[in-house]
Amino acid sequence: MKSSFLAGVFLGLFAATGAAWFYPWVDQARATSLTTVAHNGGRVEDFVVRFPVDRIATTGTPEMGLRARPYPEGADLPSEMASSLLVEHFKLRDIEGNVIGIAARHSFPAEDTGETAWSLTIPRRGTMRLIGASDPGGLDRELAAAGRIDGRAWSGEVAMMLGGDESVSGRVAGGSDEFDGLGGSYTERWAITGVSEAGDLRGTINLRTTSEFPR
Amino acid sequence: MRVLGPLLLGLVAGFALVALGIYFNPYTADSGAIAGVNARVLSYGSPLSEGIAFTHSGRTRLPLHPQSIPELWEETISDSMLSVIVLHDQDDAPVGVASRVSQFSESSEMLTRGIIVDDDWLVTIAGEGSFYVSADSNLWPFLKETLIPVWYLDRPWEGPKNYRPTAGPAEGGSAIVTGATGNFIARQGTAVESYQISEFDKERGPGDVDARFFLQWSDTTTSLAAE
Numbered sequence: 001m002k003s004s005f006l007a008g009v010f011l012g013l014f015a016a017t018g019a020a021w022f023y024p025w026v027d028q029a030r031a032t033s034l035t036t037v038a039h040n041g042g043r044v045e046d047f048v049v050r051f052p053v054d055r056i057a058t059t060g061t062p063e064m065g066l067r068a069r070p071y072p073e074g075a076d077l078p079s080e081m082a083s084s085l086l087v088e089h090f091k092l093r094d095i096e097g098n099v100i101g102i103a104a105r106h107s108f109p110a111e112d113t114g115e116t117a118w119s120l121t122i123p124r125r126g127t128m129r130l131i132g133a134s135d136p137g138g139l140d141r142e143l144a145a146a147g148r149i150d151g152r153a154w155s156g157e158v159a160m161m162l163g164g165d166e167s168v169s170g171r172v173a174g175g176s177d178e179f180d181g182l183g184g185s186y187t188e189r190w191a192i193t194g195v196s197e198a199g200d201l202r203g204t205i206n207l208r209t210t211s212e213f214p215r
Numbered sequence: 216m217r218v219l220g221p222l223l224l225g226l227v228a229g230f231a232l233v234a235l236g237i238y239f240n241p242y243t244a245d246s247g248a249i250a251g252v253n254a255r256v257l258s259y260g261s262p263l264s265e266g267i268a269f270t271h272s273g274r275t276r277l278p279l280h281p282q283s284i285p286e287l288w289e290e291t292i293s294d295s296m297l298s299v300i301v302l303h304d305q306d307d308a309p310v311g312v313a314s315r316v317s318q319f320s321e322s323s324e325m326l327t328r329g330i331i332v333d334d335d336w337l338v339t340i341a342g343e344g345s346f347y348v349s350a351d352s353n354l355w356p357f358l359k360e361t362l363i364p365v366w367y368l369d370r371p372w373e374g375p376k377n378y379r380p381t382a383g384p385a386e387g388g389s390a391i392v393t394g395a396t397g398n399f400i401a402r403q404g405t406a407v408e409s410y411q412i413s414e415f416d417k418e419r420g421p422g423d424v425d426a427r428f429f430l431q432w433s434d435t436t437t438s439l440a441a442e
Contacts (some may be wrong), residue, residue, distance in 0.1 A: 004217075005222070007225060009225040009226070009228050009229040009232070010229065011222075011226055011228015012226070012231075013229040013233055014231060015226075016232075017326070022324075028291075028319070047396055055285070057299055057368045059268075064336075072268075072281050072283040074281035075267050075284070075299070077267065079307075081341055085311075087312050089268070089297060098291070099289040099292060100292075102316050104316070106339040108341065108344075108345075108397075115230055115344070116396075117315065117345040119347065121316040121318075121417050127349070129347055129393075131396060176333075176335065184413060
């Protein structure tokens with residue numbers, strides 16, 4: 001009887017310790033990474049953001065243009081913020097349109113143009129970091145040139161690539177887990193097909209990353 | 216029966232001993248107070264009420280902020296939370312914004328690490344630049360002392376409480392900071408975070424929170440490890 005009890009205690013100790021160590025307390029869903037191999041080496045992966053369905057929260061100082069309008073209502077920056085700033089958050093999709101992560105984009109004016117930092121967090125894969133150019137008022141100018149008038153609904157086609165006429169918008173600056181140490185470049189293309197009366201955009205952002213691990 | 220009864224009793228006793236060990240495990244305890252460090256201190260309030268935005272899958276009791284913010288309901292992101300917070304300097308002036316994506320880490324285990332949350336921050340200090348923070352935060356002390364007793368065991372909250380959740384991935388239990396743009400380009404550093412929770416509501420969760428983010432670039436001298 002005593003030996004049965006002791007055997008039970010040891011069995012319980014081993015089973016519970018094993019469970020505490022090996023039990024998968026967290027088991028997240030993982031999206032398949034849709035990458036292709038570039039002709040000159042490296043891997044290419046496209047990410048897509050669709051407006052308006054993928055917008056989570058956006059805010060900025062008024063001089064940052066249409067996109068700085070707080071969304072949802074109440075997501076306001078403090079009025080005391082001294083310098084210009086635009087922060088945007090989106091659901092991130094792969095090239096097939098599946099939601100695979102969360103993207104944060106911060107941009108602010110710097111010297112002639114502006115700077116942008118992206119953080120693309122993809123559960124079970126890590127966070128990819130992109131650093132590049134921004135043109136805070138660029139989209140507003142392009143829309144105005146295409147006939148959009150403030151306060152009125154507009155539809156049409158505006159396409160722009162961040163970073164001007166260069167072939168890249170910025171660089172891939174590594175990240176965490178799967179993306180740790182990764183380097184390369186990316187392009188950021190906006191295709192806008194409409195703006196509501198309230199200023200909500202309709203369209204897509206396409207981020208094409210071309211990256212590799214340093215040899 | 217003469218064998219099975221004591222065996223089952225022993226099994227329960229073994230499980231109970233391990234459960235007690237896990238509850239009082241010093242390896243998964245809070246990392247302790249932060250003192251005497253030469254760091255830039257940025258403070259912020261509860262993202263649930265004082266931040267710009269806070270969202271999650273919609274399956275937890277934590278309130279969304281603003282209430283109309285989209286939920287992260289898709290399967291691949293439903294274990295994630297997004298907080299967008301305003302950072303204040305030591306004069307309490309708003310100086311920047313942090314976007315923080317948190318998700319439970321697969322490195323969580325209850326013997327040596329605790330319930331680990333992977334925190335990926337993108338921080339912009341207006342007029343200065345942006346930087347990234349990669350942090351492992353141990354949620355177990357908060358769950359053990361506050362969330363589980365109050366929310367699930369219906370016990371009164373014994374606060375205020377102080378927590379230093381940052382547990383890595385850098386040596387000394389610090390987060391890794393990587394400069395991105397502006398004045399922070401090509402700089403590396405470490406950071407730790409501390410919370411003082413002065414109010415915890417049974418319905419709404421953390422109320423009055425004083426959170427501090429201790430940021431130290433590697434060109435300064437002291438360590439942010441707990442002292």
